[in-house]
Amino acid sequence: xxxQLFVIILFLxxxxxxxxxxxxxxxxxxxNNWAVLVCTSRFWFNYRHVANTLSVYRSVKRLGIPDxxxxxxxxDDMACNHRNPKPATVxxxxxxxxxxYGDDVEVDYRGYEVTVxxxxxxxxxxxxxxxxxxxxxxxxxxxxILIYLTGxxxxxxLKFQDSEEISNVELADAFxxxxxxRRYNELLFIIDTCQGASMYERFYSPxxxxxxxxxxxxxxxxHQPDLAIGVHLMDRYTFxxxxxxxxxxPSSKANMNDLFKVCPKSQCVSTPGHRTDLFLRDPGSxxxxxxxxxxxxxxxxxxxxxxxxxxxxxxxxxxxxxxxKETYSYVDQLPVSExxxxxxxxxxxxxPDGFILGLWTLILLVFFKTYGxxxxxxxx
Amino acid sequence: xxxxxDPNRRRALISLLTRLNAPICVVCxxxxxxxxxxxxxxxxxxxxxxxxxxxxxxxxxxxxxxGERALGTGRxxxxxxxxxxxxxxxxxxxxxxSRGLEVFTQRFSRRLPFPDEDKERYMVKGTNVYGILRAPRxxxxxxxxxxxxxxxxxxxxxxxxxxxxxxxxxxxxVFWAKDIIFLVNxxxxxxxxxxxxxxxxxxxxxxxxxxxQGRGGSIQAALSLELSSDVVTSLDLVLExxxxxxxxxxxxxxxxxxxxKIGVLCTTQGxxxxxxxxxxxxxxxxxQTMMLMVMKQASGRPWGDHGLxxxxxxEAATIKGINSFRQYKTDATTIGRLLEGxxxxxxxxxxxxxxxxxxYLMPSLSxxxxxxYYMPAFGLLALILLLRALDLWIQxxxxxxxxxxxxxxxxxxxxxxxxxxxxxxxxxxxxVEHFPVSETEAVVLTAIAVYTAGLALPHNxxxxxxxxxxxxGWKVLKLVAVLYLAVLLGCTALINFSLGFILALTLVPxxxxxxxxxxxxxxxxxxxFSVFLFQELQEMPVSFLDGWMLYLSVIxxxxxxxxxxxxLVYPLVALLVYPCWLxxxxxxxxx
Numbered sequence: 001x002x003x004q005l006f007v008i009i010l011f012l013x014x015x016x017x018x019x020x021x022x023x024x025x026x027x028x029x030x031x032n033n034w035a036v037l038v039c040t041s042r043f044w045f046n047y048r049h050v051a052n053t054l055s056v057y058r059s060v061k062r063l064g065i066p067d068x069x070x071x072x073x074x075x076d077d078m079a080c081n082h083r084n085p086k087p088a089t090v091x092x093x094x095x096x097x098x099x100x101y102g103d104d105v106e107v108d109y110r111g112y113e114v115t116v117x118x119x120x121x122x123x124x125x126x127x128x129x130x131x132x133x134x135x136x137x138x139x140x141x142x143x144x145i146l147i148y149l150t151g152x153x154x155x156x157x158l159k160f161q162d163s164e165e166i167s168n169v170e171l172a173d174a175f176x177x178x179x180x181x182r183r184y185n186e187l188l189f190i191i192d193t194c195q196g197a198s199m200y201e202r203f204y205s206p207x208x209x210x211x212x213x214x215x216x217x218x219x220x221x222x223h224q225p226d227l228a229i230g231v232h233l234m235d236r237y238t239f240x241x242x243x244x245x246x247x248x249x250p251s252s253k254a255n256m257n258d259l260f261k262v263c264p265k266s267q268c269v270s271t272p273g274h275r276t277d278l279f280l281r282d283p284g285s286x287x288x289x290x291x292x293x294x295x296x297x298x299x300x301x302x303x304x305x306x307x308x309x310x311x312x313x314x315x316x317x318x319x320x321x322x323x324x325k326e327t328y329s330y331v332d333q334l335p336v337s338e339x340x341x342x343x344x345x346x347x348x349x350x351x352p353d354g355f356i357l358g359l360w361t362l363i364l365l366v367f368f369k370t371y372g373x374x375x376x377x378x379x380x
Numbered sequence: 381x382x383x384x385x386d387p388n389r390r391r392a393l394i395s396l397l398t399r400l401n402a403p404i405c406v407v408c409x410x411x412x413x414x415x416x417x418x419x420x421x422x423x424x425x426x427x428x429x430x431x432x433x434x435x436x437x438x439x440x441x442x443x444x445x446x447g448e449r450a451l452g453t454g455r456x457x458x459x460x461x462x463x464x465x466x467x468x469x470x471x472x473x474x475x476x477x478s479r480g481l482e483v484f485t486q487r488f489s490r491r492l493p494f495p496d497e498d499k500e501r502y503m504v505k506g507t508n509v510y511g512i513l514r515a516p517r518x519x520x521x522x523x524x525x526x527x528x529x530x531x532x533x534x535x536x537x538x539x540x541x542x543x544x545x546x547x548x549x550x551x552x553x554v555f556w557a558k559d560i561i562f563l564v565n566x567x568x569x570x571x572x573x574x575x576x577x578x579x580x581x582x583x584x585x586x587x588x589x590x591x592x593q594g595r596g597g598s599i600q601a602a603l604s605l606e607l608s609s610d611v612v613t614s615l616d617l618v619l620e621x622x623x624x625x626x627x628x629x630x631x632x633x634x635x636x637x638x639x640x641k642i643g644v645l646c647t648t649q650g651x652x653x654x655x656x657x658x659x660x661x662x663x664x665x666x667x668q669t670m671m672l673m674v675m676k677q678a679s680g681r682p683w684g685d686h687g688l689x690x691x692x693x694x695e696a697a698t699i700k701g702i703n704s705f706r707q708y709k710t711d712a713t714t715i716g717r718l719l720e721g722x723x724x725x726x727x728x729x730x731x732x733x734x735x736x737x738x739x740y741l742m743p744s745l746s747x748x749x750x751x752x753y754y755m756p757a758f759g760l761l762a763l764i765l766l767l768r769a770l771d772l773w774i775q776x777x778x779x780x781x782x783x784x785x786x787x788x789x790x791x792x793x794x795x796x797x798x799x800x801x802x803x804x805x806x807x808x809x810x811x812v813e814h815f816p817v818s819e820t821e822a823v824v825l826t827a828i829a830v831y832t833a834g835l836a837l838p839h840n841x842x843x844x845x846x847x848x849x850x851x852x853g854w855k856v857l858k859l860v861a862v863l864y865l866a867v868l869l870g871c872t873a874l875i876n877f878s879l880g881f882i883l884a885l886t887l888v889p890x891x892x893x894x895x896x897x898x899x900x901x902x903x904x905x906x907x908x909f910s911v912f913l914f915q916e917l918q919e920m921p922v923s924f925l926d927g928w929m930l931y932l933s934v935i936x937x938x939x940x941x942x943x944x945x946x947x948l949v950y951p952l953v954a955l956l957v958y959p960c961w962l963x964x965x966x967x968x969x970x971x
Contacts, residue, residue: 044728045434082518082557083728227441230555230724 030144030185033294034137035060035070038119040151040160042075042111047231048222050078051092052150052192052238054100059245060146063293071122071137073109075161085229092234092242094226108135116166123147124177141182146190146291150238153193155216156201172202179205186279188291192237194219197273209256209279209286213237213263214270221269236268248288256283394774401771405764405892412760416881419754420666422657425747428633431735435634435725438641442721446545447713451610454541458534467530467566472509475544480551481511481562488574488589493805493943494819494936506566508575512596513547515556523596524726525696526719527563527572528605529685538701538712539607540564546716550723557727559596565685572685573945580692584946601631601726601733602696603719604685611709612701614645614652615718617745619697621687623948624677624876627695628733629740629748635697636745638721644710646745649673650702650918653744666743668917673741675914677878679934680949681941688945695733739877751877758873761884765866768892772859776852786857789966793959796834801954803830804939823939824932831904834962838969854896854970861963865891868956879949882910883957896970903953903961907931 037060039053057072078090079101090101109118121127122137139145151158157165178184189210191199196212203210213220213235222232223239234242240263248254260274260283276283383389418424430436453475460468469485476483489505514520526546528539547562565571574589579599617635619626632648639646647653649672656662676683684698701715739751804826811822865887873880886906911931915922922930941947 043434043730045436080517082515083555085553085555087517087554225439227439230440230728231436232439 029142030290031142032139033065033069033144033146033291034139035065035146035148036073036122036137037070037146037148038073038114038150039075040114040149040158042077042114042161044078044081044083045231046151047078047090047229048224048234049150050074050076051090051100051234053148054090054105055092055234055238055242056148056190057105058100058102059242059248060292063245063248063289064250065292065294067106068134069294070106071108071135072106073114073119073122074107075114076107076110083230091226091229092224092239094224094233106134112161114161116160116164116170119160119166120170120174123174123183125181125183137183139183142185143183144291145184145187147187148190148192149199150192150235153191153195153199155195156198158191158193158199168199168202171199172204175203175208176205179207186281186286186290190241192220192235192241196220200275203275203278206278207280208275209283210275211259212273213268215273218270237263237270237272240267245288245292248292250289250293252287252289254288256286256288259288397767398771398774401767402893405767408760408764408767409889412757413885415760416754416757417667419741419749419757420670420743421663422666422743422747424753425743425749428629428636428746428748430630430633430637432630432729432733433735434728434730435630436728438637438721438725440721440724442642442717442724444546444549444713444716444720446549447542447711447716450541450545450712450716451538452541453544454537454539457540457544458537461530461537466532467507467509467564469507469509472564476509476511476547476562479511479544479548481513481547482594483509483511484592484594485509486575486578486590486592488571488578488587490570490574490587490944493940494808494823504567504570506571506574508563508565508571510561510563510575510594511547512594513550513556513560513562514596515559516554518557518559520559521597522558523561523599524558524723525561525563525599525602525689525694526605526723527565527602527685528607529568529571530564530566531568535608536606537608538610539605542607542712542716542719543605545712546719549716549720555724555727558600560723561596561599568685569682569688570944572688576688576692585944599689599692599694600729602686602689602694603722604696604698605701605719606684606698607701607715609701609703611703611711612715613704613706613709614647614702615639615710615715616647616650616700616702617697618684618686618700619648619742620673620676620683621690621696622682622945623680623691624878625687625690626677626738626740627686627690627697628736628738630733630736631695631697632742632745632748633736634722634725635699638718638725639745642714642718642721644714644718645706645708647702648742648745649676651744653746666747670741670743670749671913672917674878674881675910675917677876678882678910678949679938680876680879680947681937682945691946693732741877754877755873758869758877758881758884761881761888762866762870762873764888764892765862765869769859769862769866772855772862776855776859785853786860786963789857789963790860790959792837793834793962793966794955796830796837796962797955797959800827800830800834800958801951803827805943820936821932824935827935827939828904831958834958835902835965837962838966854967857963857970858894858967861960861967862891864963865960868960872952875948879952882906887957887961891964894964894967896968902965903957907934 035057037053037057039049041049053072053074057070060070061067078084079088088101089099092098092100109122122135125137127136137145149158151160153159156168159165175187175189178187184207186207187209189200189203189208191211192213193199195214195216195218197215200208200210200212214237221236222234223236224233225231226233244259244262256276260272263272265271279286383393457468457471460471464471473483473485486508487505488508489503492502492504495501512523526543528543529536530540543562543564547560550556550560563575565575570587573585574587575592577583577585577587578589578592579595617632619632621627636646645652649669651665651669651672654662654665657666682688684700686696686698689696699719737748737750741749741754743749804823807826808819808822811817811826812819815822815825817825869880869884869887871880872883883903883906886909887903908927908931911934912922912927915927915930938947938950938953942950
C-alpha cells in the first residue's frame with residue numbers, strides 16, 4: 001500500500017514521463033531549506049545585533065522556513081534586560097513600529113551557549129548524541145542553507161560574546177567539512193559586521209555564495225537611533241536588506257543579482273561586497289527564495305497514468321555460487337579505535353635531502369682542504 | 381668602548397657635568413616651568429571624548445516634567461529645617477516614603493580635635509537620611525548615589541527639592557538596572573564620611589556611627605548636587621577630591637556632553653570656557669583655570685561632598701548651580717532633565733568607569749591634559765636634583781665621605797617634624813590656659829611656633845654635629861638631603877601631581893643652590909604665596925591682613941582635615957617635607 005502511494009506521488013510530480021522532467025523540477029538542485037542565524041554579541045549596547053538577527057528570522061519564517069529548520073543563536077538578553085523600557089520586546093524600527101521579538105520566537109542557542117565551538121558543531125554536525133533535534137542542523141546533500149552572522153568583527157575574525165573569536169580560516173574549513181560530508185547543496189553566507197568581507201575571503205568549497213556589509217578597512221554603521229530606548233535599533237545593511245525582503249513573497253522571481261544591489265554606498269556608507277566565484281550556477285538564475293524561503297513545488301496534472309503491475313517479482317538468481325552479499329558498514333566519523341590505541345604511525349624513511357647532503361659534503365671538503373688529511377686520524 | 385666604561389670618555393662626561401651643572405640646572409628649571417605653562421595652550425591639549433562604550437552618546441530622551449513641584453518641595457524642606465533647627469529627619473523620612481523609596485536613617489557623632497570656626501564645639505552630632513529606589517527587575521548588586529547636603533541656613537534647599545522630585549520621577553520608570561540611593565547628609569563632609577564608612581563597614585577615622593539598616597550593592601557612581609537658587613545661569617563641575625584624587629574623566633565627559641545636548645552653560649573652576657585660544661587673554665584664561673585646578677588638587681582637601689567617595693574607588697563629582705548676572709537662565713526642570721539623562725547613561729554601565737583617564741588636568745571643560753603630557757614638567761624639575769646629587773658625588777669622590785656624620789641632623793630634623801605633627805593638638809589646652817586665644821588659634825599658633833623653633837635649631841645643635849668645620853661635611857649633608865628631597869617629591873608627584881609640582885617649583889631651586897651663607901625661603905612661604913595666588917586666580921584678591929587670616933585658617937583646616945578624613949597633606953608636610961627642609965636649613969648655617 002505504501003509502495004503504491006509512493007509511486008503515485010512520484011508520478012504526480014511529473015506531467016509526462018517521470019524521468020525526463022524530474023531534472024527540470026529539480027533544477028535548483030535542492031529539496032529543503034535550512035537557516036542558521038547567529039548573533040554573536042551580548043550586552044545592552046549591542047541591541048542592534050539582536051534586532052538584526054530577529055528581523056532576518058522573521059523574514060525567513062514568513063517566506064516559509066519552519067522553526068524546525070531554523071537554528072537561531074542569540075544571547076537573548078535584550079527583551080528581558082533590566083534596562084529595556086519596554087520589557088519583552090525588541091524593536092527594529094524607531095518609534096517602536098515593529099516588535100520583532102513577538103511571542104513565537106524560538107531561540108535554539110541562548111545566552112552563553114552561543115560559542116564558536118557550538119557554532120562549528122552545528123555546522124559540521126559533530127554534536128553529542130544527547131543534543132535535542134532543535135539544536136541540530138540536520139541538512140543533507142540537497143539542502144540549501146542560509147547562514148547569517150552579525151556582531152562585532154575585524155579583519156579576518158568575528159568576535160563571539162567578548163570572550164572568543166572565530167577566524168575566516170576556521171569558517172572556510174568548517175564549510176569544507178560540510179561539503180565533504182555532503183551537508184549542503186548550496187550555501188548563502190551573509191555577514192553584517194565591520195570589515196565583513198574579510199570573513200569570506202578564504203572560502204574554497206564549491207557552491208558557496210557570500211555577501212558582506214562592508215569591505216576590509218570599513219566599518220558597518222548602525223541605524224535607527226531610538227531615544228526612548230536609548231540605543232541604536234538596527235544596522236544599516238540589515239535594515240535595507242529587510243526592506244528589500246519585505247517585497248519578496250514566496251512566489252517571487254527576484255534573483256541574487258537584485259540582492260547584490262541592496263544597500264549601495266549612498267545608503268550604507270560602507271561598501272557591501274559579495275563573492276560568487278565558488279557558486280556553480282549563474283547568480284542570476286538563483287532565486288532569492290532558493291535560500292530565504294522554503295518552497296514546496298506542487299504540480300497538478302490532469303493526465304491519468306497507467307500503473308503497471310505494482311508488485312514485481314524480484315527474480316532471485318539462485319546461481320550455483322552463493323549470492324554475493326555485500327556487507328555495508330557506516331563510515332566512522334572519528335576513527336576512535338585509532339585514537340584510543342594511539343599506534344605510532346610508521347613514518348617512511350626518506351633519504352636525506354639533496355641540499356643537506358651537498359652542504360655536508362661541502363663542509364667536509366673545506367675542512368679537509370684547510371687542515372689537511374693528517375687530521376683524519378684524529379677523527380677516525 | 382662604551383660611553384661609561386671608557387675612562388677617557390667618562391672623564392670627559394664628568395668634566396662636562398661639573399662645568400655645566402649650574403647652567404643645565406637653570407635650563408631644566410626654565411624648561412619645566414615652560415612645559416607646565418604650555419600645557420594650557422590649546423593645540424597641546426586633547427578634546428574630551430566618551431571612552432566608555434556602554435555609555436555611548438547622549439542618545440536618550442529626558443522627560444522630567446516636575447521642576448516647579450521640586451522647588452515647592454525645597455521650600456517645604458527649608459521651612460521644616462528652620463523649625464527643627466537642623467535636619468528635619470521625620471519630615472524627610474515621611475516624604476521619601478511617600479515617594480516609594482525604602483528610607484533609613486543613620487546617626488553619627490564625632491569628637492573634633494579642636495573646634496574650628498564652622499563648628500564651634502567639640503562634639504558634632506547629626507543624622508543622615510537616605511532612601512533607596514530599588515531597581516524593578518534587577519538584582520540588588522549595584523547602586524548609584526545622588527546626594528544633596530543639608531546645610532544650615534538657606535543653602536541647598538533647592539538641591540534637596542530637586543533630589544526629591546527626581547526620586548518621584550525615577551520611581552515611575554521601569555528601566556533602572558541599578559538601585560538608586562538618594563542621600564541627604566548633615567554636616568557636609570562629616571556626615572558623608574559617616575555614611576560611607578557605615579556603607580562599606582570600614583572605620584578609618586574613628587567616628588561613631590550607627591550601622592546602616594539598608595544597603596544597595598556596590599556603588600558604581602555618585603553625584604552630589606548643590607543648588608541654592610531657583611534658577612541658575614550655569615552649572616559648575618567640581619572634580620577634586622580627597623588627597624588630590626580625581627574621578628574618572630568619563631564622568632566629566634558625560635556631564636559636558638549632556639550640557640551641550642541640553643544647552644546649559646557649564647563651567648569648571650567657576651570659569652567659563654573661551655574660544656579664542658590663540659589670543660593672549662584667552663590663553664591666560666586657560667592658564668588660570670588650570671592653575672586653579674592645580675591649587676585645589678594640591679590642597680588635598682575634598683572640594684565637594686563627592687570627594688570622599690573617591691577613596692572607595694567610586695567615581696563621583698559635585699554639580700554646583702551658580703546664579704550670576706546673565707540673561708539666559710536655566711530652570712529646575714532643565715536641571716532635572718540633565719540629571720535624568722546622566723543617570724540613564726550611568727544606568728547602562730556594565731562595569732565601573734575605567735576606560736578613561738584617572739590622572740588629568742583640565743584647562744577647560746572640553747579639553748584635558750593627561751598624565752603622560754604633564755609628568756615631564758615635574759620630571760625636568762626632579763632632574764635638577766639628580767644633576768646636583770651627581771655633581772656632589774663627583775666632588776666628594778676623594779676622600780670618601782662619612783655618611784654617619786649626617787645621622788645627627790637627620791634624627792634631629794625628624795624629631796622636630798614629629799613635634800610639629802603632634803604638639804599643636806596636644807598642647808592646645810595648655811595654650812588656651814596661658815594665652816587669651818581660641819582653640820583654633822591656639823593650635824595654629826602652636827604649629828607656627830614649633831615651625832619657627834625648628835628653624836632656630838641649627839644655631840644650637842651644630843655643637844653636636846661631627847665633622848663640623850670641614851668643607852666636606854656640609855656637602856655630604858647636602859647630597860643626602862638632595863636625594864631625600866628628590867625621592868620625596870617623586871613619590872608625592874605620583875600620588876598628587878599638583879602638590880608635588882608646587883613643592884618642587886619652590887623648593888628645588890633653593891635646594892639645588894643652597895650653600896652656607898646663601899639665604900633661602902621656607903615651605904611656609906610657599907604656603908603663604910599659594911594662598912595669595914589662589915585668591916588672585918579666583919578673582920577675589922585679598923589684602924595682606926585678610927590673607928594672613930586666611931593663611932592661618934588654611935593651616936587649621938589642614939590639621940582638621942587630617943584628623944577628620946585622613947587627608948595626607950598635613951602629615952606629609954610635617955613629617956617629611958619639613959625635616960627635609962631642616963636639613964637644608966642646617967647647611968645654610970654650617971660653620
